Amino acid sequence: MTDTIQKDIPLAPYTTFGIGGVADFFVSVDSFDAVREACQWAQANNQPIQILGHGSNVLISDEGVRGLVIHMAVHGVTYTDTPAGVLVTAGAGVVFDDLVADTVARGLWGLENLSAIPSSVGAAPVQNIGAYGAEVATMITEVAIYDYATNETRRLSGHECAFGYRDSIFKKEVAASWVVTQVTFLLHTEGGPNIAYKDLAHHFDGNDMPTCAHVRDAVIAIRSQKFPDWSTEGNAGSFFKNPVIPRVQYAELIERYPDMPGFPTDDGHIKTSTAWILDHILHSKGVQEGSVRLYERQPLVLVNCGGATATEVAGFAQSIADRVQECCGIALEWEVTQI
Numbered sequence: 402m403t404d405t406i407q408k409d410i411p412l413a414p415y416t417t418f419g420i421g422g423v424a425d426f427f428v429s430v431d432s433f434d435a436v437r438e439a440c441q442w443a444q445a446n447n448q449p450i451q452i453l454g455h456g457s458n459v460l461i462s463d464e465g466v467r468g469l470v471i472h473m474a475v476h477g478v479t480y481t482d483t484p485a486g487v488l489v490t491a492g493a494g495v496v497f498d499d500l501v502a503d504t505v506a507r508g509l510w511g512l513e514n515l516s517a518i519p520s521s522v523g524a525a526p527v528q529n530i531g532a533y534g535a536e537v538a539t540m541i542t543e544v545a546i547y548d549y550a551t552n553e554t555r556r557l558s559g560h561e562c563a564f565g566y567r568d569s570i571f572k573k574e575v576a577a578s579w580v581v582t583q584v585t586f587l588l589h590t591e592g593g594p595n596i597a598y599k600d601l602a603h604h605f606d607g608n609d610m611p612t613c614a615h616v617r618d619a620v621i622a623i624r625s626q627k628f629p630d631w632s633t634e635g636n637a638g639s640f641f642k643n644p645v646i647p648r649v650q651y652a653e654l655i656e657r658y659p660d661m662p663g664f665p666t667d668d669g670h671i672k673t674s675t676a677w678i679l680d681h682i683l684h685s686k687g688v689q690e691g692s693v694r695l696y697e698r699q700p701l702v703l704v705n706c707g708g709a710t711a712t713e714v715a716g717f718a719q720s721i722a723d724r725v726q727e728c729c730g731i732a733l734e735w736e737v738t739q740i
Contacts, residue, residue: 405429406442412465415472416456417519419635420711421740422465424451429472431494433547433582436475440549440580443469450549451740452580454521455496458528458637461740463711473523475582478503488542490585493523497530505617510592511540513613514601516620519631519638523581527571528736529564533620534598538564543585544571550578566672567642567736627699635705636696640718641675642734654729658682675725675733676701683724693717715739 406428412421426448430436443450449468453459475492478500487509491500497520501512514535520528525537526544541564544557563570570576594611596602596619604619605611611619629636646654651663651671660681663671679685679700687697692709696702703714722733 406439406469410470412453412456412461412470415453416459416461416637417631417635418456418460418637418714419705420463420709420714421459421461422463422711424466424468424470426469427472428469429474431474431476433475436471436473436547436580436582437549437552439469439471440547441552443471444549450578452523453740454493454524455519457519457521457631458524458736459738459740460637460711460714466740471580473521473580475523480507486587486589488585489588490543490583491522492583493521493581495522496520497522497525501617504586504588505613508590508613509588510590510613511586511588512537513616514595514598514620516617517624522584526562526564526569526581526584528567529569531567533601533623534595536564537586538562538569540586540588541584542587544581545583545585546576546579547582548578549580554582566645628702629696629698629704635709636702637737639699639701639736640703641701641722642736643672643675644731644733645670645672646731647671650730673731678725678729678731679721682728683721685721685724690717690720695721711739 406426408426410424410427412424413419428439430439440450451466451468451470452473453470454473474494476494477492478495479490481488489504498517500522501516504512514533515530515537518530518532520530526541529536529538541559544562546555594616596605600623601619645666648671655661662674662677666672676699685695686700688695691713692706693713694704694706696704703718725731725733
């Protein structure tokens with residue numbers, strides 16, 4: 402293991418933002434044994450550990466990362482038929498959209514609405530990724546982890562993952578020393594399309610019998626119109642979460658902004674749309690400061706126009722958040738994780 406650990410590795414190429422300083426130490430791991438050995442090396446050498454997957458939902462500091470960055474490349478996918486459905490277990494380093502494509506090609510229902518999300522499988526439960534009326538939490542039955550603090554492995558049920566809106570137990574302090582190594586999803590050979598989401602409903606326009614392949618194709622087409630290609634314009638997808646606010650606050654806001662969308666949540670609050678606020682109240686689509694801009698088709702996305710720094714991105718994001726706070730009294734939260 403020690404002969405594969407590299408020093409002073411730039412991290413920008415390992416992120417979809419194309420931003421980030423240098424890692425003191427860096428290693429790519431392709432097996433569970435390699436994960437454990439890398440963690441043990443870091444502990445023996447008093448180095449902090451940072452896990453990095455596809456780098457699609459992170460903003461890495463210009464100063465880089467101290468300690469050992471472990472780049473997850475644990476692959477492998479298995480399919481197991483059960484009376485409840487098909488259990489699909491994938492390594493944390495599998496490209497999530499490759500997994501979605503393979504399950505759809507096999508005619509399995511469940512993940513198709515999550516097509517074209519740039520993520521690794523290991524990051525999916527951490528973020529509880531979701532799109533177009535679906536969340537990965539509803540398909541996850543088990544997450545395998547390695548706890549390098551105790552040198553133990555565990556398997557968490559979906560319930561134990563404590564999933565929430567873009568949230569999970571993996572973001573809590575209790576999980577600080579956990580590394581996701583595998584994720585198991587329950588999918589189905591028989592099912593129906595989840596196309597209630599506005600964009601999908603409009604796309605199919607009354608055709609309520611599309612296959613999961615049709616749904617995947619539609620999601621890819623819709624996303625391509627809304628999101629920039631990160632390989633040509635660096636970005637981390639949706640930068641801000643949609644805010645969940647008290648009903649009384651929403652009632653006050655729609656007196657000023659009658660068209661503001663609102664969706665009731667299970668706990669009695671209202672989820673509204675950050676993109677709508679940025680577009681219809683701030684009129685900020687395409688606004689640019691320095692090397693960072695809000696994407697002209699989807700203002701939730703901050704784009705690296707070329708040579709942007711993490712400091713620039715963070716400053717621009719803060720200025721947007723300040724304006725939302727001023728006009729709406731809403732404190733925006735980042736969906737992107739700072740490292």
